[in-house]
Amino acid sequence: MDFDLGEQAATLRTRLRALIADAIPEDYLGAFTNDPNDLEVAQQFCQRLAQEGLLTIAWPTHYGGGGGSMWDQTVVREEMWAHHEPRGAQYMGLNWVGPAIMAYGTEAQKQQHLSAIAAGAVIWCQGFSEPDAGSDLASLTTRANADGDGYRISGQKIWTSYAGMAQWCVLAARVGSGERHEGITMFLLPMDSPGITVRPIRSMLGYHHLNEVFFDDVAVGPDAVLGGVGEGWAVIRRALAHERVGIARYARCERLLSALGAALAPHWDDLPASLRVQWAKALVQVRVARLLAYRTVHAQATGEVPDVLASSARIAVTQCDQAVAEVLCQAVEERALDAGPTAPLYGAIEDHWRYAQAATVASGTIEVQRMIVAKALLGPRA
Amino acid sequence: MNPVLPSEATEFAATAAKAFAALGGVDAARRAEEEPTRRSAEVVAALAAIGAEDLDPRDNPDSLAAAAALCEAAGAVALPFPLAGTLLRDSHQRPFAVVPEGIWRVDHGHLFPHWRVTSLTGVHAIAASDATPLGSRLGPFVTDLHALAGSTDDPGEPGGAPHPDLATHLTLTAWHILGTTGRAVELAVEHVLGRVQFGKPIAAFQSVQFQLADCSVAVAGLRELACFTLWRLTAAPEDALTDALALRMHAIDVARTVLRTTQQLHGAAGVCDEYDICVLIRLVQPALRLPWGAERTTAALAEAIARHGFEGLFPHGPAPR
Ligand SMILES: Cc1cc2nc3c(=O)[nH]c(=O)nc-3n(C[C@H](O)[C@H](O)[C@H](O)COP(=O)(O)OP(=O)(O)OC[C@H]3O[C@@H](n4cnc5c(N)ncnc54)[C@H](O)[C@@H]3O)c2cc1C
Numbered sequence: 001m002d003f004d005l006g007e008q009a010a011t012l013r014t015r016l017r018a019l020i021a022d023a024i025p026e027d028y029l030g031a032f033t034n035d036p037n038d039l040e041v042a043q044q045f046c047q048r049l050a051q052e053g054l055l056t057i058a059w060p061t062h063y064g065g066g067g068g069s070m071w072d073q074t075v076v077r078e079e080m081w082a083h084h085e086p087r088g089a090q091y092m093g094l095n096w097v098g099p100a101i102m103a104y105g106t107e108a109q110k111q112q113h114l115s116a117i118a119a120g121a122v123i124w125c126q127g128f129s130e131p132d133a134g135s136d137l138a139s140l141t142t143r144a145n146a147d148g149d150g151y152r153i154s155g156q157k158i159w160t161s162y163a164g165m166a167q168w169c170v171l172a173a174r175v176g177s178g179e180r181h182e183g184i185t186m187f188l189l190p191m192d193s194p195g196i197t198v199r200p201i202r203s204m205l206g207y208h209h210l211n212e213v214f215f216d217d218v219a220v221g222p223d224a225v226l227g228g229v230g231e232g233w234a235v236i237r238r239a240l241a242h243e244r245v246g247i248a249r250y251a252r253c254e255r256l257l258s259a260l261g262a263a264l265a266p267h268w269d270d271l272p273a274s275l276r277v278q279w280a281k282a283l284v285q286v287r288v289a290r291l292l293a294y295r296t297v298h299a300q301a302t303g304e305v306p307d308v309l310a311s312s313a314r315i316a317v318t319q320c321d322q323a324v325a326e327v328l329c330q331a332v333e334e335r336a337l338d339a340g341p342t343a344p345l346y347g348a349i350e351d352h353w354r355y356a357q358a359a360t361v362a363s364g365t366i367e368v369q370r371m372i373v374a375k376a377l378l379g380p381r382a
Numbered sequence: 383m384n385p386v387l388p389s390e391a392t393e394f395a396a397t398a399a400k401a402f403a404a405l406g407g408v409d410a411a412r413r414a415e416e417e418p419t420r421r422s423a424e425v426v427a428a429l430a431a432i433g434a435e436d437l438d439p440r441d442n443p444d445s446l447a448a449a450a451a452l453c454e455a456a457g458a459v460a461l462p463f464p465l466a467g468t469l470l471r472d473s474h475q476r477p478f479a480v481v482p483e484g485i486w487r488v489d490h491g492h493l494f495p496h497w498r499v500t501s502l503t504g505v506h507a508i509a510a511s512d513a514t515p516l517g518s519r520l521g522p523f524v525t526d527l528h529a530l531a532g533s534t535d536d537p538g539e540p541g542g543a544p545h546p547d548l549a550t551h552l553t554l555t556a557w558h559i560l561g562t563t564g565r566a567v568e569l570a571v572e573h574v575l576g577r578v579q580f581g582k583p584i585a586a587f588q589s590v591q592f593q594l595a596d597c598s599v600a601v602a603g604l605r606e607l608a609c610f611t612l613w614r615l616t617a618a619p620e621d622a623l624t625d626a627l628a629l630r631m632h633a634i635d636v637a638r639t640v641l642r643t644t645q646q647l648h649g650a651a652g653v654c655d656e657y658d659i660c661v662l663i664r665l666v667q668p669a670l671r672l673p674w675g676a677e678r679t680t681a682a683l684a685e686a687i688a689r690h691g692f693e694g695l696f697p698h699g700p701a702p703r
Contacts (some may be wrong), residue, residue: 096484159650202655272681330675334482337521337668350520358653360646371641
């Protein structure tokens with residue numbers, strides 16, 4: 001047994017931290033603030049990572065990747081999330097859209113999309129959820145009607161992250177009159193296709209985060225289908241498994257807990273004893289979440305499909321996110337309500353609290369993860 | 383023994399709830415965020431119309447109960463107004479606030495030029511508000527006050543006796559939190575009955591039922607404690623601070639779990655401003671964190687119990703009376 005990620009990982013981590021220190025302003029809180037420059041910072045950072053071969057470090061070299069291991073990927077994920085995801089909206093393309101295209105795409109799709117993602121030049125969004133299809137994704141009703149050799153797509157998506165800034169969308173729509181998983185098909189389509197309208201949703205998160213997307217008779221060719229007509233459910237499952245391990249929330253929790261000393265100085269010693277207890281407990285909770293995430297990566301690295309492990313890790317990680325958010329807010333007391341440059345840690349604590357509230361819903365609710373774990377535990381008799 | 387809030391208080395709160403609904407319910411708070419200058423007048427007019435201006439919770443137990451019920455109604459819609467503070471105003475029309483030791487931070491502080499403030503350690507002061515509110519998502523109306531130069535009114539002593547209005551203010555704020563959490567449960571009930579997934583309302587899933595049942599029990603417990611505390615403020619004024627701290631601590635605890643669960647039951651809609659639950663959760667944060675959050679409140683409570691004991695069937699604290 002050896003829990004050390006090794007020399008290579010340590011070197012990579014140091015290199016990433018140096019890059020971030022150089023390219024990302026200290027007060028950076030991600031790409032989705034009110035300041036359009038923050039998106040620009042993310043876009044430029046992605047290109048820089050791409051130039052240094054770090055953006056798609058774990059992709060195979062023939063797809064423009066660095067040929068690195070899943071542990072390299074893990075280090076990248078941790079460092080990025082810890083520093084407010086300076087890859088901005090592009091992490092989605094890197095984490096799962098690219099890998100899904102590698103697994104299910106045609107040669108032409110791979111040619112068209114993989115090198116663009118690896119170059120840090122394109123933002124993807126994920127059009128799965130609909131007003132009436134959330135946890136029950138298989139009830140989606142966005143339709144793709146055959147039209148010549150292509151399709152015409154009509155319907156509505158909701159909660160689509162980054163739709164307003166994305167150039168491409170992976171869209172789940174139904175071909176034919178099937179029910180549940182039948183007929184669900186994935187399409188890769190440009191967001192500037194005629195007939196697509198994006199409406200932002202005001203939320204607790206960043207202003208440009210969530211959106212509604214309307215598809216009104218949007219024409220796509222047959223080459224837009226990813227993974228075969230009616231094969232969309234398999235792609236979705238794979239996508240969601242990647243997405244679940246794709247966000248190292250525990251890393252930001254740990255970084256903020258670590259920065260707390262500086263944020264509180266010189267009042268660290270005034271923290272009530274009960275809060276120190278909470279703080280110590282939070283550090284342990286973060287460690288456990290990280291270890292569960294590592295167990296999932298280990299399973300992936302050894303070729304397993306880590307469905308249940310991914311869900312277990314996700315439950316622990318999202319709970320940890322919310323618990324830590326509360327501890328951080330308590331520690332900075334009345335200043336937890338502050339946002340902006342004069343707030344503790346430049347507003348990172350307030351920002352983290354708001355985002356953490358959505359952690360147990362985004363990419364499948366914690367209840368859905370519990371169902372997956374329980375089903376594996378109880379088997380078919382339950 | 384009669385654990386029921388006086389019917390006058392309940393009726394008054396019902397009238398208030400109607401008046402707040404006429405303002406648009408939570409929409410009044412949304413408008414206040416959009417157009418910060420307009421809201422004060424409309425809320426003040428609504429409060430005047432129901433006679434809230436004549437209410438002083440310090441007068442007698444019935445007034446205290448009516449004030450508490452009014453705060454509950456305000457909490458249910460995140461009324462954008464410092465109700466507890468203005469109910470405890472002085473003859474100069476200066477509202478009252480309990481503030482942290484560090485920054486004198488008050489929700490809606492900018493609505494009044496001068497405030498009477500006090501901290502737990504017994505510092506009383508007249509504070510001026512000329513700063514702009516924070517404008518953050520979790521504290522849009524929170525304003526930092528500062529000491530009014532030259533004011534000698536009501537100074538208090540560091541380490542001196544707590545301000546006589548302190549316990550009442552904490553109690554009324556807890557009633558506001560109760561209003562928010564109670565409404566959150568109602569909103570979740572409406573949502574899960576209407577939201578269909580997997581072919582049925584999600585209310586049909588037992589885990590959803592259990593979560594809601596736990597929330598409802600938590601709010602019911604908080605309501606009992608809130609009523610009990612009102613009674614104790616009059617019946618045992620010497621224990622007022624301990625009892626008010628106990629109520630505040632429990633209100634924060636209940637709010638934390640109930641708001642989290644009810645937001646979760648809304649799915650992604652729970653973080654979206656179009657849904658009342660999201661606005662309620664954002665705008666109750668100042669009440670949960672000012673003047674102190676859960677941990678500081680608990681620490682203060684533990685100290686108060688150690689010194690003064692705690693009401694129950696048996697004596698508590700190292701020096702029980
Ligand atoms: C920040 C954020 C970003 C997102 N980004 C995207 C995106 O980019 N693309 C995209 O397609 N979607 C996105 N989503 C949507 C997300 O996938 C859905 O919100 C999620 O799947 C839940 O669906 P819902 O919101 O409709 O909640 P619902 O499914 O309506 O659930 C409401 C509540 O009921 C519970 N529930 C549902 N069914 C059951 C059951 N059988 N038993 C017990 N409890 C149940 C849920 O757990 C939840 O608590 C995002 C969401 C968030 C919050």
